[in-house]
Amino acid sequence: MHPTIIKASALCLALFAAAASAQGVRTEKNMSLELANQIAAATVAACSANGYAVAATVVDRAGSVRAVQRADNAGPHTLGASLQKAFTSASAKNTTLAMMDGAQKNPAAANLVHIPGFLLLGGGVPVKAGSEVIGAVGVGGAPGGHLDEQCAMVALDKVKDQLK
Secondary structure, three states: OOOHHHHHHHHHHHHHHHHHHOOOOOOOOOOOOOHHHHHHHHHHHHHHOOOOOOOEEEOOOOOOEEEEEOOOOOHHHHHHHHHHHHHHHHHHHHHHHHHHHHHOOOOOOOHHHHHHOOOOOOOOEEEEEEEEEEEOOOOOOOOHHHHHHHHHHHHHHHOOOHHH
16 A cells, blocks of 8 residues: 555544544533522512512523522422422423423323423523523422513523623
């Protein structure tokens, strides 16, 4: 075999191997503790302004808790509900209200309720940096999941400049 062909083949193999190994490392955006605390506080404040005593849990992209706040007089069940809504939203990268609606209309999606940790009630909203989901906020305690979701949306609007 000609030495030039051997060198070219070796170079191609080396470049291919380098490209393949580079695919093993990923860079992902995630949520800081400061941002998570801001979202939790703004969510509880938004609901409190409407007279709702809620808990808000913020999770990162992996569904791990970053921040929790529970308003005075919020029921003890609100902590668990807010966590499950946040986890569900982060995991599915969708609002829990949309998932609940889908499960009610599609018998195959109704099985989502059997996934451990999932809660298909309104109040879980993904947190996005650009188009990338970096976590979620879950809210429990308002008199309706749609109201929980509204509080989360108000909070996310307050921090939108940090999510670019």
